[in-house]
Amino acid sequence: MNETLVxxxxxxxxxxxxxxxxxxxxxxxxxxxxSRYWDREKNTWTDGHTNFFTVWANRQLATNAAASLSVxxxxxxxxxxxxxxxxxxxxxxxxxxxxxxxxxxxxxxGTAAFRRAGKPDTAAPAxxxxxxxxxxxxxxxxxxxxxxxxxxxxx
Numbered sequence: 001m002n003e004t005l006v007x008x009x010x011x012x013x014x015x016x017x018x019x020x021x022x023x024x025x026x027x028x029x030x031x032x033x034x035s036r037y038w039d040r041e042k043n044t045w046t047d048g049h050t051n052f053f054t055v056w057a058n059r060q061l062a063t064n065a066a067a068s069l070s071v072x073x074x075x076x077x078x079x080x081x082x083x084x085x086x087x088x089x090x091x092x093x094x095x096x097x098x099x100x101x102x103x104x105x106x107x108x109x110g111t112a113a114f115r116r117a118g119k120p121d122t123a124a125p126a127x128x129x130x131x132x133x134x135x136x137x138x139x140x141x142x143x144x145x146x147x148x149x150x151x152x153x154x155x
Contacts, residue, residue, distance in 0.1 A: 004081040006098060008033050008053060009106060012073045018066035027062035029069065031055050031077055031098070055079070057100045064117055065103050074106035 010033035018027045035048035055077050057065045069075065079100040086093050105112040 005078070005101075006081045007076065007078045008098065009076050010034065010053075010074070012069050012071055012075055013052065015071055016066045016069050018062065024059050025062040025066075027057045027066045029055055029065070031075070051096070053077075054095060054097045055100050055103070056097060057103060060117065061100060061103065065100075067117075068105075069103070074109040076102075076104050076106050078102045 008031060010031045013030040013032040016027045016029040018025065031053045032050050033053065034050040036045050037048055038044075039046040056079075077098055077100055079098040079102070082097045082099060084095050084097065086095075
């Protein structure tokens with residue numbers, strides 16, 4: 001299947017909206033991606049055009065995004081690009097959406113403290129398993145002694 005996969009680096013423009021749907025959790029937010037370029041005449045960095053994308057996340061990604069993201073956060077979003085055109089009130093509207101596969105904070109512009117999310121409570125918790133015994137068993141007097149290599153002395 002042919003899909004357009006994109007990786008967009010930008011800032012969270014709207015607070016994520018979280019919904020519990022029949023198909024599972026869903027979240028969406030707007031992502032602002034602004035290009036920057038070096039203006040030789042002004043000898044400074046200048047902001048270029050800003051593109052806005054609606055980012056859609058589903059299932060566990062939706063839950064984690066809603067709990068982790070705030071307006072202004074620098075993020076990296078990877079996913080499938082969907083460009084849609086529709087008519088509303090006699091006007092043509094075009095929107096660019098990203099069905100996210102992965103979302104993360106942009107560590108080039110700040111730090112983050114990662115916490116693993118708890119697994120959803122779908123089944124009864126498993127009984128704790130005993131710690132494996134990684135120790136080498138001691139030789140009993142009944143087992144034959146292993147031949148130990150001779151120590152090597154370096155002159």
